[in-house]
Amino acid sequence: MTTSSGENSTCSLSQLAPVEAVLFDVDGTLCDTDPLHYCAFREMLQEIGFNGGVPIDEEFFIKNIAGRHNDDIASILFPDDYERGLKICDDKEVIFRRLAKEQLKPVNGLYKLKKWIEDRGLKRAAVTNAPRRNAEQMISTLGLSDFFHTVVLGSDCEHAKPFPDPYLKAIEILNISKNHTFVFEDSVSGIKAGVAAGMPVVGLMTANPAHLLMGAKPTFIIKDYEDPKLWATLEELDRIGGVTKGAT
Template sequence: MLDALLFDLDGTLADTDKLHLLAMQQLLHEDGRTLTEAEFEAHISGRANADLCRYLFPDRPVNEHRAFADRKEARFRELSPTLQPTPGLLRLLEYAEDRGIGMAVVTNAPRANAEHMLQALDLAGRFEHVLVAEELPKAKPDPLPYLTGLQRLGAQAERALAFEDSVPGVKAASGAGIFTVGLSTSQTVEALRAAGAQLVVADFEDPRLWEVIKSI
């Protein structure tokens, strides 16, 4: 029987990558730099702020990394009122709630952004736990965030499902031994499968996903 559902946030509960890309492009433009969508997908999508800032600004001190990350998250929040839940998500949440299946969000986003997004999507209070990278010793792609999610929910990996849209996230969830469903909102099917996704879908309405849910 299925005991737990663990969800990434950005690109999984809602298609946010375009807003994150736009926020970063705007800020980098002010810095005299450009950022292509291809570079964003290859080096930034799904990564914690500390990691992406080290990539963007390898020669700058940590305090400047933090300042940029704060500005980036604030710009993202300004752009986020248009967000909508990924198709089929609300149906899945209701299915889990009706059956007492535990649910958690596991994200590399800062807590302020996670809480803002859940409020914007009208999902605040729907998850038992919201785990954020900045409050854990290691971020995705390390499996620790997902192992912590399982522990908080009192669930075993073989009776859980994880939902991810990024390569680091899929690596983290599959590395924790969880059946991982990739959502192709930001990466190709091939990239998600190579990272460890056992099923790749466009959204939560895919009949193949529901077959898996009902088979566990």
């Protein structure tokens, strides 16, 4: 199956047969959180007079913040006062968690995909640059605490995304082969990490446009987990016996 963007998704994922595991980013991949992060950063940065008090716009957010670890964000936003930048990022997370508690919703089709994965006994991990408290809150709020076998944080690794370290750590913990595993991601940073780790990545257009995601070389891109491209690919994997059913 060739998609409109020219990616040959079925062929690429069919090469994984038999599939052993699926790895997920959290922010923007399990739930659409970029609008909440944007609001939190916009509020916090304006409060401290960043950029002369002029609020950041979405273009600035996507270019400098979205998908990045707070260590990198602090370096980008406050190159002359890194420690202050870290403190501001920590304060922003308090705002984010408040917003997430009130507004967090799953990406469309997530629980349908969850059932497909569980029915086939695939291993699964959440791999995220989010701080631990954020990740745990989001996963719990979505009712996925018992779904994931492990959660790997960028801060647990020598290098966070866009480096491959978090994904390589996940496959090590799950004791699986990268040759039988694929990834769901929504950011350029995350897609680059999965690709660098040697795995096919399905990109979600939760917050970023297709042309931006394609620059990071995902295997193919989908609107959400109801996208017919995704289910055609999963059905093809089932048809060719590309999924090994086992105990969860």
